[in-house]
Amino acid sequence: MENMNVKPATGKLGVLCVGLGAVTSTFMTGVLMARKGLAKPVGSMTQYDKMRVGRGENKKYLRYGEIVPLADLNDIVFGAWDVYPANAYESAINAEVLKERDINPVKEELEKIVPMKAAFDKKFASRLDGDNVKECKDRWDMMEQVREDIRNFKAANDCERIVVLWAASTEVYVPVVPEVHNTLADMEAAMKADDQENIAPSMCYAMAALLEGAPFIMGAPNTTVDIPAMWELAEKTKMPIAGKDFKTGQTLVKSGFAPIIGTRCLGLRGWFSTNILGNRDGLVLDEPANFRTKEVSKLSTLESILVPEEQPDLYTDYYHKVRINYYPPRNDDKEGWDNIDIFGWMGYPMQIKIDFLCRDSILAAPLCLDLVLLSDLAARAGRYGTQRFLSFFLKSPMHDYTQGEIPVNHLFQQYAILKNAIREMGGYEADQEID
Ligand SMILES: NC(=O)c1ccc[n+]([C@@H]2O[C@H](COP(=O)([O-])OP(=O)(O)OC[C@H]3O[C@@H](n4cnc5c(N)ncnc54)[C@H](O)[C@@H]3O)[C@@H](O)[C@H]2O)c1
Numbered sequence: 476m477e478n479m480n481v482k483p484a485t486g487k488l489g490v491l492c493v494g495l496g497a498v499t500s501t502f503m504t505g506v507l508m509a510r511k512g513l514a515k516p517v518g519s520m521t522q523y524d525k526m527r528v529g530r531g532e533n534k535k536y537l538r539y540g541e542i543v544p545l546a547d548l549n550d551i552v553f554g555a556w557d558v559y560p561a562n563a564y565e566s567a568i569n570a571e572v573l574k575e576r577d578i579n580p581v582k583e584e585l586e587k588i589v590p591m592k593a594a595f596d597k598k599f600a601s602r603l604d605g606d607n608v609k610e611c612k613d614r615w616d617m618m619e620q621v622r623e624d625i626r627n628f629k630a631a632n633d634c635e636r637i638v639v640l641w642a643a644s645t646e647v648y649v650p651v652v653p654e655v656h657n658t659l660a661d662m663e664a665a666m667k668a669d670d671q672e673n674i675a676p677s678m679c680y681a682m683a684a685l686l687e688g689a690p691f692i693m694g695a696p697n698t699t700v701d702i703p704a705m706w707e708l709a710e711k712t713k714m715p716i717a718g719k720d721f722k723t724g725q726t727l728v729k730s731g732f733a734p735i736i737g738t739r740c741l742g743l744r745g746w747f748s749t750n751i752l753g754n755r756d757g758l759v760l761d762e763p764a765n766f767r768t769k770e771v772s773k774l775s776t777l778e779s780i781l782v783p784e785e786q787p788d789l790y791t792d793y794y795h796k797v798r799i800n801y802y803p804p805r806n807d808d809k810e811g812w813d814n815i816d817i818f819g820w821m822g823y824p825m826q827i828k829i830d831f832l833c834r835d836s837i838l839a840a841p842l843c844l845d846l847v848l849l850s851d852l853a854a855r856a857g858r859y860g861t862q863r864f865l866s867f868f869l870k871s872p873m874h875d876y877t878q879g880e881i882p883v884n885h886l887f888q889q890y891a892i893l894k895n896a897i898r899e900m901g902g903y904e905a906d907q908e909i910d
Pocket residue numbers: 493494495496497498499556557558559593594595596600603605641642643644645646676677694695696720721722723724754755756835836838839
């Protein structure tokens with residue numbers, strides 16, 4: 476570590492997860508197993524990836540933790556909120572993502588992670604009917620109750636720092652309403668006036684986290700922190716925010732594969748993506764209003780990689796369709812199909828088919844770990860507001876759309892941004908070299 480200006484990662488890091496479902500229980504179980512040496516955190520960039528720092532004779536290939544101070548897995552303390560009262564052990568068993576033999580060695584630790592009452596409103600996820608829910612006078616009170624939970628958790632677990640990660644169900648689509656979402660003052664007023672339509676419960680968690688000095692990460696496609704009022708709050712509290720939507724299966728493929736078409740200057744006529752999925756996430760997304768939030772997020776990926784204005788001959792009017800179908804027999808084992816209609820020399824058509832038989836939560840868990848550790852790092856490095864370097868991990872990366880800023884969706888450009896941010900935080904020079 477060279478001339479680094481990042482506070483050390485001393486003491487315990489509280490990781491508070493909103494939602495204790497398939498993704499969260501898989502994430503927690505994996506971390507607890509890894510720290511006992513019983514499993515490997517495969518897929519986690521912070522645990523495996525190496526990058527070059529320095530040039531010429533001074534170049535070295537180092538892991539992230541050798542460049543910047545990252546929290547140690549042994550220093551993580553988990554907590555959660557959920558609409559259902561099941562503890563993390565019960566949740567991991569119910570989710571059926573992991574085999575019992577991969578859960579039981581950390582059963583005692585998981586059983587101690589009992590979800591706090593959720594800040595929840597059924598209007599935002601009508602298919603959920605759990606009763607582990609807070610009684611709230613209004614949205615402001617909902618936010619204050621979450622703040623109290625964070626403070627109590629931090630004190631009870633002797634945590635130095637907290638990160639709040641949303642890995643709860645996708646809420647119904649909340650469009651940006653300028654009178655409510657453009658300024659912090661207006662958003663606070665709407666909470667106090669109990670505007671239940673425009674203030675989603677997720678916004679109460681996010682505001683509470685930022686006010687308690689904790690970075691907030693949005694792992695679902697919800698607009699929660701992707702509004703100017705939250706950007707203002709993140710600036711004011713000097714806290715990092717990141718979102719939206721974990722980039723796990725199909726969109727990872729898309730953001731890695733579309734650059735092949737674009738780099739090779741092939742044309743695109745259409746890209747049809749469909750999924751079958753049978754877990755609770757799939758059940759919630761079967762509701763059209765909840766799917767709409769996901770659709771907006773998933774559709775945005777291609778437009779900034781294969782840009783019609785830049786290459787009108789190749790990318791004008793391509794048809795892009797994304798579907799998710801709830802299909803219970805597959806549970807968490809998602810199947811994502813992509814049919815890509817491309818064209819080449821003199822316009823002759825060709826097709827590409829990709830069938831990704833993936834495991835949703837197995838892909839999401841390492842992203843949770845990376846996002847948590849890197850957001851905590853960002854806070855210690857004094858970075859605040861939207862963390863664009865985390866776009867690599869996200870399907871619908873946040874960007875300042877009020878200034879006409881374009882999100883970066885191209886996986887390899889995102890990777891360069893990620894590496895350069897870590898280099899800079901580690902006191903090394905950012906550069907454009909390819910390794
Ligand atoms: N697994 C993936 O590949 C992936 C990728 C991108 C995004 N996501 C998103 O991550 C989220 C979690 O996915 P999952 O498979 O674990 O879903 P899940 O349904 O298993 O778990 C979500 C949990 O959130 C709880 N919840 C809902 N609203 C809540 C609230 N207001 N407060 C507290 N708890 C609440 C639910 O009761 C449920 O237990 C979803 O939004 C999903 O869209 C997952």
